[in-house]
Amino acid sequence: MSKKDIFTLEIIKNGLITANEEMFYAFGRTAKSPVIYEVLDYAVGITDAKGELVAQAPGVPGFSGVLDFVAKEVLEKWNGEMQSGDVYILNVPYKSGTHLNDVTLAMPVFYKDELISLILNKGHWSEVGGMHFGSWTSDSTEIYQEGAQFPCVRLYREGKPNRDVIDIILENSRLPLHTLGDMEAQAASMKVAARRIEKLIEKYGIENVKYAMEKIINDGYKLALLNLKKLPKGVFEAEDYLDDDGLTDKPVYVRVKVTITDEEFIADFTGSGSVKGSIASPYPATVSGVRETYMAVTDPRADLSGGYFKPLKVIAPPGSAFNPVKPAPTSTYWEAMSYATDLVWKALAPHVPDKLTAGHFLSILATILGGIDDRTGEPFAIVEPQAGGWGAGYDMDGESGLVACGDGETYIASNEVYEKHMPILVERYCLNIENGTGHGKFRGGFGVIKDYRVLCSEASFTVSIGRNKFPPWGVAGGMNGTPNYCVIYKQGEEPKIVRKVAAVKLKKGDMVSLRSGGGGGWGDPLERDPELVRMDVKNEYITLETAREIYGVVLDPKTLNINWEETKKLREQLKKKKK
């Protein structure tokens, strides 16, 4: 390669990234399931001939780590037999997946007889069979109850649909038309990327395209090493508890040991307990979870490539919550997966303050509220995550009402849209001021309160809430945040506080109140700038009492002016008490 061609390589690199982006948009535009085009619950990627990622676009951050595992499984199983026009289908969690709803297709790209690249597309299918409608569930005890398994078989052979496999898939789905539609859209979007790669080869030559792929991976590795240099070196540990084991009420101990050197970033979950229900995070999902924090502490805006992730190693003992083995159920895998992200975060937060905050509300509070609309006789369903409070930084208050780390460019629906479509009234949608937040020199952000009043004769309510018993953690003397929970108000009954319920029957006039927690604080609340405390009172984020008792700031109840003298005295008093 001559020297002047280095810029051409840059253009081929951009071409590969754009090819991937266009596949992402094409699938988003053509998919039939709202979970694809609204929630962006999918990810696309392109690898080189060895299965190393050269471009990746996840719709949610939780999907950042699951595509290269698929590429490697396909290569391992089919290398030598692959033909141009083949498409492989996979969803088995343990080696390359998450839960059975997440189905990945893989398509090889050839130049003459040489394998150049694999194109990958993973999307959440609405239905793959199993014991309940929608396939994912919280009461399964074996994977066989969660739907059909597609063990890396050929969906297309040399460009033609493989009827045998497709018929089996459709026969196992409660929504065969949706399933077929998503599958076809997924395959079609991959062709968009394949064509772009073929065009790049045609225009710039096969050697240059191969070299550009190699360069992406090398550049990614180079950048990762540069970023690792900026991190503190050593061993960092954290521990925590899952609220329960998925089936009983018993908490599960989890831990991580993070080792950072100039060349490596190792997250070792050895010592973490195991779970019984479907909350276990398959190894690829655990890697995904760790990759989120790895991106956050190195460079959140770096291009995702195999090279960039090369220094990262994840150790998770088989059978633990972070590496379930067959036939363990995994359909609510995000519960344990979010802890993989959070444990590494917790271990590093005090040491990488310019990149990490204190703990956040973490749980996605997966909510389903559905029933039949009396006015039309048609079914309705809200299926959504909730937003909550994020932790404070060393120099800033936490954000209020933001989606959890497992969600990204995910939009909380508009209440006006809900009210129009469904027989519900959203009586309140506001910050969760009443439960407070993690106070500190900088305080956590506030959670959210959402009150759904049922307006139809009967509805059904399911919710899965984590971080209820063990609230978001504070840093450097900052207080812990507040728990996530839900209150069910049935007429004629006492309000009931819950964290996990399945298919609770509600009647007209009943209400559910979802409450996410506030994030953890950073630093001693007694060191908070009294002016900020005054503004918090003025804005009604905190009360006069909280200002006095926790922050040691004395305000005139009428004017809210700071009584500096009293404040000084009180703060000294409170400091002594703490010691």
Place this chain on the structure above:
Amino acid sequence: MVYRVGIDIGGAFTDLVAYDDETGEFVWVKDETTPHDPSIGVLNTVVKSKVDFSKVYSIIHGQTLVINTIIERKGAKVGLITTKGYRDVLELQRSNRRDMYNFRYKKPQSLIPRYLRLEVDERIMSDGTILKPLNEEDVKKAMEKLLREGVESICISFINSYANPIHEIKAGEIVRKSTDLPITLGHEITREWREYERTATAVLNAYVKPKLEKYLGKLESEFIKHGFSRKPFVMLSSGGVASFDFAKKYPIYTIESGPVAGVIGGIHVAKLIGEKNVIILDGGSTTTKASLVEDLTSRVHTEYYVERTRFTAGYPVRVPVVDTFEIGNGGTSIAWIDEIGNLRVGPKAAGAYPGPACYGKGGKEPTVTDAYVVNGLINPEYLLGGAMKIYRELSAKTIKEKIADHYNISVEEASEGIIKLANENAAYAIRVVSVQRGYDPRDFTLIAHGGSGPMFAPFISEELEIKKIIVPVIPPGVFSAWGMLTTDIRHDLVVTEIIRLDRENASKRVNEIYRELEAKMLSIFKEELGVAEIVLQRYADMRYYGQEHTVKVPIPSSNINDSEVKKIIERFNEYHEREYAFRLDSPVEIVNFHLVGEYRVKKFELKELNNMVDSIDEAIMQERKIYINGDELNVLVYNKQKMSPRFRIEGPAIIEDPTSTILVLASQRAVVDKYGNVNVLRGE
């Protein structure tokens, strides 16, 4: 009355274009923009133009005051009155984390702090019925508090006011009794659903309102002092124009009023030369903008955001805006080497000051313009007709030191790298408005304007296989101001009401809604202009039942009966298939009713060229050495001002005039049409 005048405020310059209806002559002048009080710059151009304003019958003004007030956070202290239970809508927003791996992500800050967001008891249901009547005492109390806190502007926004605005109207009346402050009611700005987006839009309107009222009031009286006796107009983001009075009430409708004029000008050029489907590329000094026009109609949508980037959510603004995509890549974009040693161009730019190194004004960073100068693509003696001195040696020095030496390559090779990446960035903008929206760029003609647009275009057309590029005869510096002269007076009304078209009596309600909107539209024009001869075009945002995303579909203006409904559904199916690549068997519903009213102004023709010179040889200015695609070649440079329609230039060649340079690549050829627009063609 002979003149119409367009005045456009840009980042660096304020431009004025006057068109004499009788002679067909143009006058154009520019002066520096005066950011602290933009009206000064405007009035400077008025004086400089020497146009007799008592003979001006129409002034159209595009300004950047609205967007700058928001970006610089220099708006009014606003108080918000909202529905009980919804005080925090502005703070919650949609809760998305756009920069998803950034664990210190911050949402855009609410423009109103919590203590100025007050709740009142009231509740309207989604069908418009009243669940709880407005508590008038609450409104009075809220106002007392807001006035005590010294707010300068009031916004009232209630849940479901899109379905029934009665409470907002009532609350507005109560508030009016206690203050003369400007009031913005949510439903007046947009009748679309989604509480956060509607409230945020109304709040932004309230935020900029005091400033705009003052500014437009001042301009109006100054225009009168200069002898102007009619009502002046402002450019709207939708591509239409409206009176100053309208803009004082609803300033948020003018948020993109500058850039949009360039698109409208592009459409007018397309119309004159008989092109229907065009992509308009505006290559400026710091950014490149692209906009797609199908069948001479720009895509107008209400999904606009201020300050939205790949990594920030921005503020939603649900008013009609012409769909454009902007990327931080222009003539003064800076080339730099990232930490792993790869070359990048933009988004940082040298701007007008210090500008590219070759300006000699102290710019030390290598820019795209420096690369053009080094490789001979720009004539160092001829920029602004030679009025501006260009120092090639400064360009060469900085490119050598900052780029070429790093890679151990020649200055020309390094410059070519910079040019290639800048072209690639510009091509990306075109891909976004075409490929990502379901269009094939090969079906479009590229209209390239702006200082760098005609430089990017030849490369883009190769990359995206676009057959034809048109570089308009209008000088790039004043293209936007010129575009304003071609606009019609336009208003948009949008109202959300969901009608399933398979239901009985659906067509009845559809007719009713459009008739209501049409009556309202007529009264708006009556009040504004005293005219009734307006052109109405109906649109509907439609979708399959159960889906979220909608597609905008034109609706016939006749009475809609059942067979019309069938046709509308079929048209929706077609549009949906183009945009999303599939159709469904599901029932179809209308979500938003959208009515466009236009009062058509008299259009003007471009003047036809006389043959400037007899022979193409007389248009040749020089032979110049350029460096392109790794080769050094001698190419002929033609004077654009001497080009005649018969001439045909085979690439590689360069066509220049004082304000722009057009590159013709080896695989391309250029011809000039009868108006003087340069067409660059590739292929057969």
